[in-house]
Amino acid sequence: MTSSAMQQLYQQIILDHAKSAHGAVADLGELDALTPGAPASGLATPPGLRHAQSHQVNTTCGDEITVRVGLTGTGADAQIDEFAWRGAGCSISMASASVLNDTVRGTSVAESQVMLDLFREMLRSRGTIEPDEEVFGDAAAFAGVSKYPARVKCAMLPWVAFEAALLQLR
Amino acid sequence: MTFVAPPPATALDQTLSSDEVLRIRNDFPVLHQLVNGHPLAYLDSGATSQNPISVMEAEQEYYEQRNAAVHRGAHTLAFAATEVFEAARATVARFVGAREDEIVWTSNATEGVNLVAYSFSNASLGQGGAASARFALTAGDEIVVTEMEHHSNLIPWQQLALRTGATLRFIPVLPDGTLDLAAAAQIVNPRTRLLAVTHASNVVGTINPIDDLVALAHAVDALVFLDACQSAPHLALDLAALDVDFAVFSGHKMLGPTGIGVLYGKADLLAAMPPFLTGGSMITTVDMEKAEFLAPPQRFEAGTQRISQAIALAAAVDYLTQTGMGRIRAREADLGHRLVEGVTAIPGVRLLGPGVGVERIGLAAVDVAGVHAHDVGQFLDEAGIAVRVGHHCAQPLHRKLGVTASTRASTYLYTTDDEVDQFLAVLAEVAPFFGVAR
Numbered sequence: 001m002t003s004s005a006m007q008q009l010y011q012q013i014i015l016d017h018a019k020s021a022h023g024a025v026a027d028l029g030e031l032d033a034l035t036p037g038a039p040a041s042g043l044a045t046p047p048g049l050r051h052a053q054s055h056q057v058n059t060t061c062g063d064e065i066t067v068r069v070g071l072t073g074t075g076a077d078a079q080i081d082e083f084a085w086r087g088a089g090c091s092i093s094m095a096s097a098s099v100l101n102d103t104v105r106g107t108s109v110a111e112s113q114v115m116l117d118l119f120r121e122m123l124r125s126r127g128t129i130e131p132d133e134e135v136f137g138d139a140a141a142f143a144g145v146s147k148y149p150a151r152v153k154c155a156m157l158p159w160v161a162f163e164a165a166l167l168q169l170r
Numbered sequence: 171m172t173f174v175a176p177p178p179a180t181a182l183d184q185t186l187s188s189d190e191v192l193r194i195r196n197d198f199p200v201l202h203q204l205v206n207g208h209p210l211a212y213l214d215s216g217a218t219s220q221n222p223i224s225v226m227e228a229e230q231e232y233y234e235q236r237n238a239a240v241h242r243g244a245h246t247l248a249f250a251a252t253e254v255f256e257a258a259r260a261t262v263a264r265f266v267g268a269r270e271d272e273i274v275w276t277s278n279a280t281e282g283v284n285l286v287a288y289s290f291s292n293a294s295l296g297q298g299g300a301a302s303a304r305f306a307l308t309a310g311d312e313i314v315v316t317e318m319e320h321h322s323n324l325i326p327w328q329q330l331a332l333r334t335g336a337t338l339r340f341i342p343v344l345p346d347g348t349l350d351l352a353a354a355a356q357i358v359n360p361r362t363r364l365l366a367v368t369h370a371s372n373v374v375g376t377i378n379p380i381d382d383l384v385a386l387a388h389a390v391d392a393l394v395f396l397d398a399c400q401s402a403p404h405l406a407l408d409l410a411a412l413d414v415d416f417a418v419f420s421g422h423k424m425l426g427p428t429g430i431g432v433l434y435g436k437a438d439l440l441a442a443m444p445p446f447l448t449g450g451s452m453i454t455t456v457d458m459e460k461a462e463f464l465a466p467p468q469r470f471e472a473g474t475q476r477i478s479q480a481i482a483l484a485a486a487v488d489y490l491t492q493t494g495m496g497r498i499r500a501r502e503a504d505l506g507h508r509l510v511e512g513v514t515a516i517p518g519v520r521l522l523g524p525g526v527g528v529e530r531i532g533l534a535a536v537d538v539a540g541v542h543a544h545d546v547g548q549f550l551d552e553a554g555i556a557v558r559v560g561h562h563c564a565q566p567l568h569r570k571l572g573v574t575a576s577t578r579a580s581t582y583l584y585t586t587d588d589e590v591d592q593f594l595a596v597l598a599e600v601a602p603f604f605g606v607a608r
Contacts, residue, residue, distance in 0.1 A: 003552055006549060009548070010545070010603070015604065019605075061542075061543065091604065
């Protein structure tokens with residue numbers, strides 16, 4: 001029965017990311033335990049790193065995710081040097097977290113904010129925005145999700161957690 | 171050789187034939203539509219059921235012919251409205267083996283649970299005097315629930331415990347989705363004041379042994395609160411025979427409209443219980459400092475009532491009664507059996523709750539290994555199959571069964587065998603599509 005609509009929504013890139021889950025860690029540990037210079041979640045932590053994390057839940061289906069970021073520097077130029085997440089949910093939300101990891105790790109806060117706005121705009125477009133793959137990378141695979149308003153929340157969940165974590169470090 | 175004639179087929183509990191189901195479907199306009207290019211297979215009646223034409227007509231007839239405030243006004247329409255409103259109460263009372271003054275209208279079942287929980291709170295504050303002492307809770311008292319409860323029969327009791335200092339305890343669920351009755355016999359003790367339990371599980375489909383639980387509770391003078399949301403629509407319910415003290419159910423799960431639910435309370439208990447919501451329509455004498463309250467059920471029905479919804483619910487009850495609750499139960503046992511046999515035959519699909527051969531209401535919740543329920547639901551929806559995904563308002567039960575979410579197909583009297591088969595066929599395609607075929 002597998003329809004083309006299903007294949008458009010669940011593109012192979014999404015199914016692959018849901019499985020490989022880039023940036024996912026089994027245990028985030030306690031945020032309070034993180035001090036500048038201390039290793040976090042087994043990741044090398046440069047000195048001067050500032051951490052924040054946000055936990056988000058999709059009440060419709062119970063998906064949940066915690067996204068943690070570690071920044072060096074301040075303001076819009078601050079660098080996202082650490083990114084880790086832990087979550088449980090559908091393939092759309094898990095793949096989105098994996099793609100988010102690939103998209104923002106190593107970028108500046110300003111650059112990631114641009115991507116966040118573009119991603120959100122595309123998802124809210126009900127299928128009318130065709131993403132530029134040069135700009136979006138694997139995130140372009142979520143274009144199909146925008147035709148399913150009930151699933152937009154799933155795709156946005158990690159990005160909303162990321163945004164909330166960044167806000168704490170403003 | 172003696173010949174023993176087989177007992178005559180008792181029409182009262184004989185399953186519905188497929189012709190009868192098809193005739194029934196003609197009364198439900200919403201079922202006849204395409205969803206994503208496929209005929210709709212509505213398998214989410216456990217969440218909300220569909221309305222037959224007679225229910226929608228009853229509501230329309232009320233607004234076209236009789237709309238007026240009930241229990242007040244001296245004009246003809248007001249009398250006509252009051253008459254049908256109270257006739258609806260009588261219809262629902264008969265349907266569940268209750269007296270009319272034991273039936274309180276609420277907005278939904280959740281409000282009914284909260285009504286009782288807050289009446290207990292008010293009694294705990296001393297309202298209602300000596301008569302309501304039996305509802306007053308304090309530190310040292312215990313409220314017992316089960317691990318199987320829908321959040322609506324859990325959180326109001328958690329909150330009541332928090333407000334009164336009482337302790338909340340729970341009866342565990344066994345891995346097969348039944349209650350641990352041996353544990354229950356230990357947990358229910360002389361400190362137990364209330365036992366709140368669901369009649370049938372909205373997740374695992376188990377029909378709980380209410381007689382045993384009532385016996386346990388009453389032996390220690392505890393009251394029993396029954397969540398009948400998943401039983402009232404699906405089997406012949408006799409609350410007096412069950413001997414529960416309170417019960418709730420909701421209209422929209424039994425062919426009725428949204429916005430109407432029912433609280434049942436034994437007459438002597440309702441008569442002794444202080445009100446929850448207060449205001450107009452529930453008083454006798456009012457002065458600036460205090461008020462006297464009406465007898466039940468009006469004492470618990472403050473403000474303008476859900477008149478059209480009550481009348482429409484009575485029409486739904488008439489529809490169910492004419493079809494026959496015994497026959498509906500038998501039909502749904504067949505559908506539940508078909509579901510359970512089908513899902514257990516699919517590799518990688520785990521059925522939650524009792525397996526083949528154990529009676530259940532007409533639903534089955536499953537976990538597809540490696541695929542989140544939300545994705546399963548999306549895949550089914552693409553084929554026109556409507557199911558519920560998520561935790562079904564029962565997070566503790568899902569946790570106990572080792573999953574965070576599940577996919578639930580639930581049936582009703584209008585469900586066909588073909589719809590169940592279609593669900594099973596598409597469910598079998600889920601794992602291969604998501605690349606977790608083994």
